[in-house]
Amino acid sequence: MAPRTTTGAPRLTIGGLPVDALTxxxxxxxVVAALRRGEGGHVVTPNVDICRACARDPEVRAIIAGADLFVPDGMPLVWASRLLGTPVPARVTGADLIWSLSEAAAAGGRSIYLLGGPPGVPCKAAQVLRARFPGLRVAGGSAPPYGFEKTAEGFAAVRESLVAADPDIVFVGLGFPKQDRLISMVRRDxxxxxxxxxxxxxxxAAGTARRAPEWMQRSGLEWLFRLASEPGRLARRYLVDDLPFALRLLVVCLVKRLLRGRGPS
Structure with missing residues (x-):
């Protein structure tokens, strides 16, 4: 039986990373219940690229080891859980959580902070979210310049702005592992x-980047939509690195399921 976490849901291991079976x-x-208790946390949404990066680099894996929730962003992880015979309820993405958590924040009088994206994008996203969820408190937003984390001054500026805003929920959209490295360094503040x-x-959320149609999201083809949108940036990542890893992951999970079924009679 899979171990259970403080959420009460099973915690699986898929692709070498923990995955919580939560909707x-x-x-x-x-998150809302924890905020009421005055407790913070860190949500990681693993996909194939994150699993692959963690499998190759122990330092990267250690960055997210202290996170509190791990929910599958990538459909291959959902498929892998089914092959293992321990299916997770659904894919849960950061792109969806920014809406549902902002709605919950508005309902509960909580504040959010938007960190990441090109200049002007956090402000635009804040406007869209406020329009969707009247009463939502946006404590602030920031679009740090490229390479900010490489200097003590750049990192300190981001940290000081965030701490001064004192938000309840922080959406960090800097890409993995940069976003989770920053989270691990500032959450103690x-x-x-x-x-x-x-x-x-x-x-x-700002509408400055297009997300795949829902049918592509449901069928696990969102990566193909993004590849078509940014082939120069994503071709190697998706086709050379992630696709072979995803195929190996699914095969390994299937073999584990078959071997388990052929256990001692």
């Missing part, structure tokens, strides 16, 4: 806040 609604409920590594979610 999006359950993630939101867990805001122990009552929840941090969500959300990739391109801020740009999606």
């Amino acid at each position: 999006e609604e359950e993630v939101v409920g867990h 805001l122990p009552g806040a929840w941090f969500v590594g959300c990739g391109s979610a801020i740009s999606f």
